[in-house]
Amino acid sequence: MSTTPTAVNEVLLGWSERDLGVEGRVLDVVRAPDPVLSTRGADVDPTDPATVQLAADLVATMRVSPGCVGLAANQVGVSARVFCVDVSEHPKTRDHHGTFVLCNAEVVESSRNEKAREGCMSVPDLTGDVKRASRVVVRGQLPGSGEEVTLQANAFEARALQHEIDHTDGYLFLDRVAGAHAIHPRKTYL
Amino acid sequence: MSSPAPLHAVTVLGHDRPGIIAETTGRLADLGLNLEDSTMTLLRGHFAMMLLCAGDADAPAIEAALQPLTADGTLTVTVRDVPQEDAAAPAGTSWVLTVHGGDRPGIVSSVVARVAEVGGNITDLTTRLAGDLYLLVAEIDLPGSADVPALEAAVTAAASDLGVGATLRAVEADDL
Numbered sequence: 077m078s079t080t081p082t083a084v085n086e087v088l089l090g091w092s093e094r095d096l097g098v099e100g101r102v103l104d105v106v107r108a109p110d111p112v113l114s115t116r117g118a119d120v121d122p123t124d125p126a127t128v129q130l131a132a133d134l135v136a137t138m139r140v141s142p143g144c145v146g147l148a149a150n151q152v153g154v155s156a157r158v159f160c161v162d163v164s165e166h167p168k169t170r171d172h173h174g175t176f177v178l179c180n181a182e183v184v185e186s187s188r189n190e191k192a193r194e195g196c197m198s199v200p201d202l203t204g205d206v207k208r209a210s211r212v213v214v215r216g217q218l219p220g221s222g223e224e225v226t227l228q229a230n231a232f233e234a235r236a237l238q239h240e241i242d243h244t245d246g247y248l249f250l251d252r253v254a255g256a257h258a259i260h261p262r263k264t265y266l
Numbered sequence: 267m268s269s270p271a272p273l274h275a276v277t278v279l280g281h282d283r284p285g286i287i288a289e290t291t292g293r294l295a296d297l298g299l300n301l302e303d304s305t306m307t308l309l310r311g312h313f314a315m316m317l318l319c320a321g322d323a324d325a326p327a328i329e330a331a332l333q334p335l336t337a338d339g340t341l342t343v344t345v346r347d348v349p350q351e352d353a354a355a356p357a358g359t360s361w362v363l364t365v366h367g368g369d370r371p372g373i374v375s376s377v378v379a380r381v382a383e384v385g386g387n388i389t390d391l392t393t394r395l396a397g398d399l400y401l402l403v404a405e406i407d408l409p410g411s412a413d414v415p416a417l418e419a420a421v422t423a424a425a426s427d428l429g430v431g432a433t434l435r436a437v438e439a440d441d442l
Contacts, residue, residue: 108399109368114431189438201396207438250366251433256390256403261308 085227087218088173093135096128096177096220100136103152105197108248112150113198116246117157122179122222127158131177131219134160144197146236148243151198157181158219159240161233168192168232181216181241183209184226186234194239194249195262205258206249208238271320274299274328275348281340282313290315290343293331297323310395313341318348358410360437361386362403363421367430369400376428377402380420384412400430405437 093100106112120127130149138147138160145166148159162175186209195203212234215226229237239249253259278290291301304317323331328345335341365377374393381388381404390405408414418434425432 107397108366109430114367199396199399201399202394202401247433248366250401250403251364251431252435253362253364253403255362255405255437256392259392259394259401259403261394261396 083228084171085173085225087223088176088225088227091174091176091218093132093175093177096132096135098125098129098132100132100134100139102140103133103137105137105141105147105151106153107198107200108250110153110198112153112155113243113248114246115150115155117148117150117155117244119180120156120158122217122219127156127179128219130154130156130158131160131179134158134177135162135175138162141197145232146240147197148240150243150246157244159244161236161240163233163236166232170231170233172233173227173229177219178214178216178225179219179222181214181237181244183212183238183241184215185213186238187211191254192235193260194235196239196249199248199250201262202250203260203262204249204253205255205260206252207254208235208252210234212237214241270350271300271322272324273302273318273320273348273350274323274325275344275346276315276317276319276328276332277342277344278313278315278332278335279342280313282308282311286313286335286341287315289335290317290332293335294319294328297321297328297331299323299328358408358412359414360439361406361408361414361434362437363406363432363434365400365402365421365425365430365432367400367425367428368398369395370428373400373425373428373430374402376424377421377432378404380417380424381406383420384417385409386412386417 134147138144145163146161149156157180160177163169188210190210191207194206299319299321302318306315325345332343387407392403394401421432
């Protein structure tokens with residue numbers, strides 16, 4: 077039996093960082109070649125207060141970073157499989173789940189590859205053309221409650237999720253670029 | 267069938283400014299030369315172009331025609347005749363190799379040596395130094411006989427010895 081959700085996950089859509097109950101701190105974002113970015117993070121206990129604080133810190137750091145649609149714990153120097161995403165303000169977004177944080181997330185289904193240009197706060201001087209699925213099913217746990225959630229994401233949210241899950245696995249978009257002519261010096265900085 | 271027109275390789279290298287390509291290709295067109303393959307990029311801000319053009323003008327005539335480009339001393343132009351090459355039919359499999367990490371001498375040479383050892387042919391290569399980050403992306407044709415998992419292990423080990431990371435992925439071509 078397929079358990080694939082077919083619409084926006086209401087639990088995730090209703091979630092906000094206020095549910096964490098702690099104040100997020102803005103952390104410094106680390107840049108390649110810091111080895112923490114090339115190391116798979118540890119699986120975490122989503123109910124651990126340290127994980128909850130990390131989740132709040134990731135959202136707070138994402139919020140103050142212009143153009144940032146997602147941030148993984150590796151990017152603030154913490155080798156743990158946690159990330160936040162919020163693509164709601166991005167022009168390439170179709171449906172979306174607003175702001176959310178997932179722990180120990182993985183892609184369980186993917187289809188419909190599309191190529192697009194990506195950047196990353198941890199690789200500020202380069203962008204790259206990366207082929208990724210434009211429809212994914214992702215499973216992970218919410219920080220705090222530890223509730224397991226499965227969501228279907230499309231278009232830009234799907235790309236952001238794959239980019240962040242790659243971070244938690246120790247991969248950068250540089251590891252996925254389509255070829256030697258798919259790397260570009262960044263022209264504009266947000 | 268008549269033999270194809272002679273091929274000439276032209277390189278233009280030096281200080282970047284608007285109009286270099288327009289001027290170069292305009293002078294080549296004036297000589298009746300037909301542009302075949304070309305590539306141009308900026309290497310740490312330097313203009314770098316290589317192109318192949320076909321036509322009956324000889325290398326000294328092309329060099330003379332392009333001489334004004336070099337007048338202010340900031341650009342170097344070379345012209346040489348090259349033979350026609352039959353593009354070898356791609357045999358085996360196509361891969362993309364990414365290596366990135368802290369800059370240090372020898373990253374490219376160590377990693378691509380492992381590729382050469384198994385008869386792998388690099389068909390396109392970009393390296394970039396961005397701050398402390400060194401990045402190599404290479405497109406590679408591997409012969410059908412290549413032991414890909416063994417190559418991947420050798421490349422990963424070579425990269426690891428230099429404190430950098432490597433990924434080898436199959437090229438997926440989605441024919442539409």
